[in-house]
Amino acid sequence: MGEEEMDFSEFQIDENEIETIDFGPIDLEGGGATMEELAEKLAESFLQTIQVLAAVVSLSEKYYETSHSRFVSEKAALVAENLNMDEEDILEIKIAGLLHDLGKVGFKDIIMLKYPSELNHVDYKLYTQHPEIGMQILRKYTGFERIGEIIYQHHEKINGVGFPRNLKGNAILPGAAIIAVVDAFHEGVYRLRTERSKAGGTGVKYYSNTAFLESTKDKFSNTMTYLHSKKGILFDIKVVEAFTDIMDIDREEIGVQKVHRCDVSKLEPGMAFARDYYTSYGLLIVARGEVATDDSIRAIQRFAEYDQVPERLLVMM
Numbered sequence: 001m002g003e004e005e006m007d008f009s010e011f012q013i014d015e016n017e018i019e020t021i022d023f024g025p026i027d028l029e030g031g032g033a034t035m036e037e038l039a040e041k042l043a044e045s046f047l048q049t050i051q052v053l054a055a056v057v058s059l060s061e062k063y064y065e066t067s068h069s070r071f072v073s074e075k076a077a078l079v080a081e082n083l084n085m086d087e088e089d090i091l092e093i094k095i096a097g098l099l100h101d102l103g104k105v106g107f108k109d110i111i112m113l114k115y116p117s118e119l120n121h122v123d124y125k126l127y128t129q130h131p132e133i134g135m136q137i138l139r140k141y142t143g144f145e146r147i148g149e150i151i152y153q154h155h156e157k158i159n160g161v162g163f164p165r166n167l168k169g170n171a172i173l174p175g176a177a178i179i180a181v182v183d184a185f186h187e188g189v190y191r192l193r194t195e196r197s198k199a200g201g202t203g204v205k206y207y208s209n210t211a212f213l214e215s216t217k218d219k220f221s222n223t224m225t226y227l228h229s230k231k232g233i234l235f236d237i238k239v240v241e242a243f244t245d246i247m248d249i250d251r252e253e254i255g256v257q258k259v260h261r262c263d264v265s266k267l268e269p270g271m272a273f274a275r276d277y278y279t280s281y282g283l284l285i286v287a288r289g290e291v292a293t294d295d296s297i298r299a300i301q302r303f304a305e306y307d308q309v310p311e312r313l314l315v316m317m
């Protein structure tokens, strides 16, 4: 369109004309689009909604050593799979895990950096509202009803001491019971409780997997001990056990994988990133452990062109 000034006069509608405009009959059959095409469009917009919301959530990731939302999503889905839940439920849990803390976006640092028990009355009240805020946001989108409900319940505890509704036992959806365990684990092991933040590209923490395993060993076993001491009280017994199996295997696998530096231009699908990579404004691009795909490689190469990620990345092979 170049530099020419646009002439909007032709878009102006005379008020008297409005009544005469014929919008035509509303065709509920899709006006040419088949039901399959419509379903495909809906599925596409569903995925786009998830991607946009996940990008929003990842702005709070600077408070963790590794991506909180992706960890909870991935491990919660694995637990659901181990518990033989059906595919649709597993997918819902995966999405709910990714978006479970959506309601925290915009919380001030003080709420994010302290333990809930250290917050003053006003901040604690705000903190306990995040499951409901998340659910309320998701209610605006079609297809997110059950996911919203799982998110609403992710801080409930089986003996009823959770929040916001003090639900007990079977009143808590299995997806929410799973996310509660994975969430508590990641909070215990990977949450940063100081002013230090990873935004600004300062975050290379672990140069090797051994260093990573070493530095998280105590927190890992303390948190696991905590989860086991509270199973049947705060957390679902079967969920805690399935999650423990998954994490044991996971740490064994991390132990045998080797970390390499790889030029951004030489990334290949199938390589796993050895750390989280963020833009300078704190947006998560890829998470530690995430397996590279054509899409993520293209994205990371584009960010590299704008100096948003290092030219050589740590990957596991």
Ligand SMILES: [Fe+2]
Pocket (backbone or CB within 6 Å): 100, 101, 130, 154, 155, 183
């Ligand atoms: Fe939460």
Ligand SMILES: [Fe+2]
Pocket (backbone or CB within 6 Å): 068, 100, 101, 183
């Ligand atoms: Fe969380």
